Amino acid sequence: MSMIRRSSAEFLGTFWLVFGGCGSAVLAAAFPQVGIGLLGVSLAFGLTVLTMAYSIGHISGCHLNPAVTVGLWAGGRFPAKDILPYVLAQLVGAFAAALVLYVIATGKADYSLAVNGLAANGYEAHSPGQYSITSALAIELVLTFFFVLVILGSTDRRAPAGFAPLAIGMALVLIHLISIPVTNTSVNPARSTGPALVVGGWALQQLWLFWLAPLAGGLAGGLAYRALAEEAPAKPAITGQAESSST
Numbered sequence: 659m660s661m662i663r664r665s666s667a668e669f670l671g672t673f674w675l676v677f678g679g680c681g682s683a684v685l686a687a688a689f690p691q692v693g694i695g696l697l698g699v700s701l702a703f704g705l706t707v708l709t710m711a712y713s714i715g716h717i718s719g720c721h722l723n724p725a726v727t728v729g730l731w732a733g734g735r736f737p738a739k740d741i742l743p744y745v746l747a748q749l750v751g752a753f754a755a756a757l758v759l760y761v762i763a764t765g766k767a768d769y770s771l772a773v774n775g776l777a778a779n780g781y782e783a784h785s786p787g788q789y790s791i792t793s794a795l796a797i798e799l800v801l802t803f804f805f806v807l808v809i810l811g812s813t814d815r816r817a818p819a820g821f822a823p824l825a826i827g828m829a830l831v832l833i834h835l836i837s838i839p840v841t842n843t844s845v846n847p848a849r850s851t852g853p854a855l856v857v858g859g860w861a862l863q864q865l866w867l868f869w870l871a872p873l874a875g876g877l878a879g880g881l882a883y884r885a886l887a888e889e890a891p892a893k894p895a896i897t898g899q900a901e902s903s904s905t
Contacts, residue, residue: 659718668751673754680777681759696839699838708827721748723845727876729806749852756776757856771857778853781793789839794871795870795871801843802872809822851868
């Protein structure tokens with residue numbers, strides 16, 4: 659598969675993740691009386707990845723996330739030469755989705771970017787629960803670590819075939835259920851960058867954390883899975899033991 663096709667798939671998949679996940683938070687989470695709330699937003703993020711994994715997984719691998727791309731490289735599943743085009747496609751897709759979402763959101767008379775936001779990630783005063791920078795770093799690193807671990811494990815050739823998208827999508831639902839109050843949940847530098855570029859100001863100032871922690875967590879997750887699951891070479895038979903065991 660050519661890089662143009664694979665990068666295009668990553669662009670579309672990341673667009674869908676940001677538009678569907680952040681869109682649910684901005685447009686539907688607190689809608690009067692029938693808002694979907696934290697559970698609904700968590701499901702929306704998970705469903706975007708699940709649906710795209712079945713749709714484009716066979717084209718690009720459906721990374722949709724620079725931390726996943728780096729994690730797969732660390733796990734020995736992805737070539738270093740392809741990291742940059744994948745990450746660029748993911749960033750462009752995320753930014754395009756944030757722009758489209760902003761256009762839609764501003765169609766509501768009382769919408770204000772400063773007040774309502776665009777589901778940008780933040781810590782301290784910009785954390786939904788006012789969590790500290792230390793809390794934000796810790797949760798983003800730990801959750802990205804386990805997300806990459808789930809991705810590598812469920813897509814291993816020794817894992818049950820056909821179920822990887824379900825495991826990955828449900829893992830992302832769980833991740834959001836845990837961490838929306840802390841950071842609005844990133845575990846994905848592209849997802850954080852798209853809205854931050856539209857919101858500007860504080861969102862751009864705090865964006866560094868949502869690159870550093872997920873990339874570190876993804877790298878650690880990839881290395882950990884490789885250490886856990888890499889098959890050791892078969893040991894040569896020892897003649898004396900082989901002979902004695904057959905008697």
